[in-house]
Amino acid sequence: MKRKGIIIVVSGFSGAGKGTIMKALTARYDQYALSISATTRDPRPGEVNGREYFFVSNEEFEKLIEEDGLIEHAGYVNHYYGTPRKFVEDKLNAGIDVILEIEIQGALQVKEQYKDAISLFVMPPSAQELEKRLRGRGTESEEVIAQRLKRACEEASEVEKYDFIVVNDNLDEAVERVHGIISAVHGTPDRNKEFIEDVRNQLFDLTK
Numbered sequence: 327m328k329r330k331g332i333i334i335v336v337s338g339f340s341g342a343g344k345g346t347i348m349k350a351l352t353a354r355y356d357q358y359a360l361s362i363s364a365t366t367r368d369p370r371p372g373e374v375n376g377r378e379y380f381f382v383s384n385e386e387f388e389k390l391i392e393e394d395g396l397i398e399h400a401g402y403v404n405h406y407y408g409t410p411r412k413f414v415e416d417k418l419n420a421g422i423d424v425i426l427e428i429e430i431q432g433a434l435q436v437k438e439q440y441k442d443a444i445s446l447f448v449m450p451p452s453a454q455e456l457e458k459r460l461r462g463r464g465t466e467s468e469e470v471i472a473q474r475l476k477r478a479c480e481e482a483s484e485v486e487k488y489d490f491i492v493v494n495d496n497l498d499e500a501v502e503r504v505h506g507i508i509s510a511v512h513g514t515p516d517r518n519k520e521f522i523e524d525v526r527n528q529l530f531d532l533t534k
């Protein structure tokens with residue numbers, strides 16, 4: 327039975343632990359590919375061009391939009407972010423699930439275009455823990471941390487637009503929960519029409 331790849335859109339407040347969960351998930355299971363976005367923000371210490379992001383100039387980003395090279399894009403705290411089209415479509419065609427770790431405006435654009443995409447929202451166990459993680463990461467200035475918390479406050483009103491929430495308290499449990507949700511989604515009749523039809527036909531042949 328040929329497995330069809332699906333898009334899994336993952337959003338969550340900055341600092342909730344999306345990146346950490348997705349890194350662990352893709353290290354543990356090889357059926358997932360993580361899309362690498364293009365962004366106009368500067369790399370953080372330790373980030374490598376082409377690994378965490380494709381770091382591009384404003385002009386390069388605008389060119390990508392013009393060429394229809396992005397399946398979605400959005401502005402987030404003074405910078406642009408977008409998902410390159412080719413990687414996503416190649417993986418889906420190869421039967422691999424593609425994870426897009428993107429913010430809500432992009433998530434809604436993807437759900438609009440890819441009707442069988444599923445969306446997950448990663449929540450911290452509490453707002454206090456979110457602030458602690460954001461600060462503990464040590465990658466942003468106090469000013470940017472404040473902007474990101476403000477943005478989280480706005481995003482909090484849109485969580486219900488997602489198909490599932492995942493609470494990232496214990497990391498290992500969160501990783502398994504994400505894997506469990508995606509595995510369950512692969513089991514819906516809608517995503518297995520061909521297989522169901524095949525078995526139906528076999529039964530019909532067997533009993534005629």
Ligand code: ADP
Nearest residue numbers: 340341342343344345346459463494495496497
């Ligand atoms: P996001 O990608 O959502 O912005 P990160 O993955 O960068 O968040 O995580 C933010 C910080 O929280 C990092 O320092 C990370 O190590 C830490 N973190 C992630 N998950 C957990 C967890 N389950 N428990 C404690 N700390 C966590």
Ligand code: 5GP
Nearest residue numbers: 363364399400402407408409427428429432
């Ligand atoms: P960060 O700067 O912390 O890496 O990412 C900031 C926000 O941008 C996060 O919410 C992240 O999920 C989102 N993001 C990253 N890549 C993309 C993308 O390609 N498209 C959209 N819409 N958001 C993205």
